[in-house]
Amino acid sequence: MTIAAQLFRGLRLTLVLWLLTVVVITLPLLGLARLVAPDAATGSLLRSGDRVVGSRLIAQDFSSARYLQGRPAGAPNLAASNPELATRVAAAASRWQSAGVAQPAADLLLDSGSGVDPHISLEAARQQLPRLARERQLPLAELERLIPQHQEGPLGLQAIEPVVNVLTFNLALDQLASSSTTQSPPVPARR
Amino acid sequence: MLPWLLAAVTLAAVVLTGPSLGRHLFEVFDDRPQPAWDRWLNPIEAALLRWIGDAGRSAESASGYLAPLLISNALFALPALALLLLQPHWLNPLGFGGLRWDLALHTTISFLTNIDQQHLIPEQSLGTLAQLGAMQFLMFVSAGTGLAVGFAVIRGFSGRPIGNFHRDLLHSLTRVLIPASLLLALFLLVCGVPMTLAPPLQITTLEGGRQLLPRGPIALFEAIKQLGENGGGFVSANSAHPYENPTLLTNLVSTWAMLIIPAATIDAFGRFVGNRRQSTLLLALVFGLLLIGAAVAMGAEQAGNPVLESWLSGGNLQGKELRFGAGLTGLWAAVTTGTMTGAVNGAIDAAMPLTILTTLFNLFLQVVVCGQGTGIAYLLVFVLLAVFLTGLMVGRTPEFLGRKVEKPQVVWASLILLIHPIFVLIPAALTLAGGSDLAGNSNPGSHGISQVVYEYASAAANNGSGLEGLGDGTPWWNLTTSVSLLGGRFLPIAALLALADGFRRKPALEPSPGTLRTDTGLFTGVTAVVLVILGALTFFPVLALGPIAEALTLAS
Numbered sequence: 001m002t003i004a005a006q007l008f009r010g011l012r013l014t015l016v017l018w019l020l021t022v023v024v025i026t027l028p029l030l031g032l033a034r035l036v037a038p039d040a041a042t043g044s045l046l047r048s049g050d051r052v053v054g055s056r057l058i059a060q061d062f063s064s065a066r067y068l069q070g071r072p073a074g075a076p077n078l079a080a081s082n083p084e085l086a087t088r089v090a091a092a093a094s095r096w097q098s099a100g101v102a103q104p105a106a107d108l109l110l111d112s113g114s115g116v117d118p119h120i121s122l123e124a125a126r127q128q129l130p131r132l133a134r135e136r137q138l139p140l141a142e143l144e145r146l147i148p149q150h151q152e153g154p155l156g157l158q159a160i161e162p163v164v165n166v167l168t169f170n171l172a173l174d175q176l177a178s179s180s181t182t183q184s185p186p187v188p189a190r191r
Numbered sequence: 192m193l194p195w196l197l198a199a200v201t202l203a204a205v206v207l208t209g210p211s212l213g214r215h216l217f218e219v220f221d222d223r224p225q226p227a228w229d230r231w232l233n234p235i236e237a238a239l240l241r242w243i244g245d246a247g248r249s250a251e252s253a254s255g256y257l258a259p260l261l262i263s264n265a266l267f268a269l270p271a272l273a274l275l276l277l278q279p280h281w282l283n284p285l286g287f288g289g290l291r292w293d294l295a296l297h298t299t300i301s302f303l304t305n306i307d308q309q310h311l312i313p314e315q316s317l318g319t320l321a322q323l324g325a326m327q328f329l330m331f332v333s334a335g336t337g338l339a340v341g342f343a344v345i346r347g348f349s350g351r352p353i354g355n356f357h358r359d360l361l362h363s364l365t366r367v368l369i370p371a372s373l374l375l376a377l378f379l380l381v382c383g384v385p386m387t388l389a390p391p392l393q394i395t396t397l398e399g400g401r402q403l404l405p406r407g408p409i410a411l412f413e414a415i416k417q418l419g420e421n422g423g424g425f426v427s428a429n430s431a432h433p434y435e436n437p438t439l440l441t442n443l444v445s446t447w448a449m450l451i452i453p454a455a456t457i458d459a460f461g462r463f464v465g466n467r468r469q470s471t472l473l474l475a476l477v478f479g480l481l482l483i484g485a486a487v488a489m490g491a492e493q494a495g496n497p498v499l500e501s502w503l504s505g506g507n508l509q510g511k512e513l514r515f516g517a518g519l520t521g522l523w524a525a526v527t528t529g530t531m532t533g534a535v536n537g538a539i540d541a542a543m544p545l546t547i548l549t550t551l552f553n554l555f556l557q558v559v560v561c562g563q564g565t566g567i568a569y570l571l572v573f574v575l576l577a578v579f580l581t582g583l584m585v586g587r588t589p590e591f592l593g594r595k596v597e598k599p600q601v602v603w604a605s606l607i608l609l610i611h612p613i614f615v616l617i618p619a620a621l622t623l624a625g626g627s628d629l630a631g632n633s634n635p636g637s638h639g640i641s642q643v644v645y646e647y648a649s650a651a652a653n654n655g656s657g658l659e660g661l662g663d664g665t666p667w668w669n670l671t672t673s674v675s676l677l678g679g680r681f682l683p684i685a686a687l688l689a690l691a692d693g694f695r696r697k698p699a700l701e702p703s704p705g706t707l708r709t710d711t712g713l714f715t716g717v718t719a720v721v722l723v724i725l726g727a728l729t730f731f732p733v734l735a736l737g738p739i740a741e742a743l744t745l746a747s
Contacts, residue, residue, distance in 0.1 A: 007262060009244045010263040016239055016242070017360075042406065055433075057433035077659050079658075081744055111509055117433075160515060161513070174397065
């Protein structure tokens with residue numbers, strides 16, 4: 001068989017397989033996705049009214065003391081032996097200590113792999129509740145009740161340990177605040 | 192305890208489901224009737240082969256199989272390279288421009304060779320059309336090429352004609368990779384992996400910041416990435432990203448998906464040679480190696496980093512996702528390097544030294560459950576050498592599967608094993624000699640050595656994972672790893688086909704009382720020793736300089 005004939009066959013093969021693996025199988029699956037899991041297919045979006053405020057799966061940056069804060073991001077590739085890792089952890093620990101958390105949970109000190117890990121541990125969430133209660137002038141018990149509502153865990157096969165979804169928790173926190181300002185007397189009166 | 196339990200369940204699921212898929216693979220590649228599939232697929236496959244212009248007859252020789260493989264692989268690169276260099280506006284919602292030439296070349300080669308090393312940040316450089324038309328296309332055809340070669344070699348070892356490349360490639364797609372990927376994609380989708388052509392979404396966060404949600408047609412991409420031992424992420428964070436791997440369940444299923452086709456291929460080998468005891472023992476061998484590595488990595492990650500003891504306790508969560516935890520991220524690291532997938536669900540760079548030792552060991556050996564198709568071929572090469580060595584020791588003519596193992600086989604087998612260290616150690620030595628500016632090290636000391644060696648080992652071993660702090664987006668890295676990618680893929684393929692085709696031409700012998708049986712526990716043990724000595728000892732000096740030295744530093 002001549003080289004030209006072989007090339008010609010190869011070109012036809014490439015065309016066939018490109019159409020097959022890029023178009024023919026992808027399009028039906030896209031269609032099916034809209035039918036069986038329209039919410040997941042488009043990114044598990046969270047809406048407030050008709051505005052998209054985020055995705056249930058993707059963490060957002062929270063630096064305000066009024067919000068539950070998630071895992072640090074930015075240097076996931078620091079080696080275990082790299083002195084910068086210890087420096088970074090020490091700095092994070094002292095930031096938490098000055099915010100009133102004496103022994104911050106490990107997941108608040110160590111970077112997530114994706115940079116958008118949506119979860120923190122139960123311990124990490126509970127450690128932040130006193131601050132949130134203070135900042136938002138809400139009773140601690142009310143915040144504690146929020147945790148189980150935003151907990152995901154091994155039983156649902158969502159996570160290996162019970163964890164809290166930071167973004168949905170914070171959305172609920174905002175709603176709590178807005179409903180308490182509309183329905184109840186101003187904050188100081190609630191003591 | 193839970194991570195160990197879930198790891199055991201996942202590996203048990205591979206062992207339990209492997210034989211069913213093994214039988215399917217055997218039927219597909221030995222042209223057995225498959226009533227449920229044939230009715231639909233036979234007419235389509237026949238029409239496609241006719242249109243391509245191939246009658247589907249078996250190749251006469253190794254080169255008859257290799258030539259169409261090389262030609263079609265070269266042609267597969269063209270649409271991908273063109274898409275990456277040009278990136279037209281169509282289906283390119285964020286308006287990304289073409290990639291720099293060396294990056295486009297490296298990305299094309301690394302996906303064409305089933306390695307999927309990425310020196311770019313996909314969500315910041317690739318539009319949807321490039322993801323689908325270049326990356327997804329190459330992930331399917333490279334996995335199909337690997338499977339085709341694997342079964343051509345198995346045919347040779349079992350005394351059958353070597354087969355027809357076009358036909359094998361088409362069948363591996365239509366009967367294995369596409370149906371399996373569609374099923375897995377559907378599952379992932381239901382668990383939360385996006386599958387949409389809608390553009391990445393720019394949103395305003397609760398605190399008023401800007402965030403881009405990198406959604407896209409991820410579910411199918413993810414499925415072939417795992418099942419095809421590809422490993423290239425739709426986003427840079429790969430399977431650590433919640434859009435690729437949203438839950439503990441998807442993480443376990445994705446771990447299973449990396450293992451299932453290699454395990455089934457070994458099972459199918461046993462059916463081809465009519466000796467399932469042989470394949471079961473080989474499976475036990477590679478699973479044994481995987482279990483040891485997995486236990487070391489899981490144990491090391493769960494024990495945590497002693498340097499950080501004054502601030503925190505528990506497992507090493509640096510660079511890891513909380514929903515998987517330290518233990519299962521360690522398991523993934525062992526599996527992804529053993530199977531040559533190269534997907535990561537956490538930063539291997541931030542893993543404990545013993546985990547990095549495990550991953551490098553797997554990359555050096557190349558057979559810890561094996562890569563897509565070609566892995567079983569490497570395993571058979573090690574078995575041939577074990578046969579040869581034991582034959583020398585006991586003074587019997589070495590025989591494997593009823594054929595004599597003679598000089599040509601041993602020469603080919605030795606050459607195949609030499610290719611790997613050549614494409615790993617020489618470029619790694621050159622890069623390290625160039626200093627840390629050339630290497631782009633992000634971590635100091637012995638870990639920096641690991642970063643460089645890992646990058647080339649991953650390229651030559653068909654893996655694609657990396658110690659990703661490394662600044663590898665430079666022309667030096669792109670071009671030198673391209674050499675290792677191509678050399679580590681196509682040279683062994685050519686040599687393996689030649690070896691298998693030569694083997695099948697030898698006269699078949701009836702077993703005699705003097706024959707050394709290869710389907711025994713003792714012989715499998717000897718094979719394990721040969722594997723470790725030949726496969727890993729070559730690399731022991733770099734293991735000592737890299738992860739072992741780092742482990743000692745941490746312990747002191």
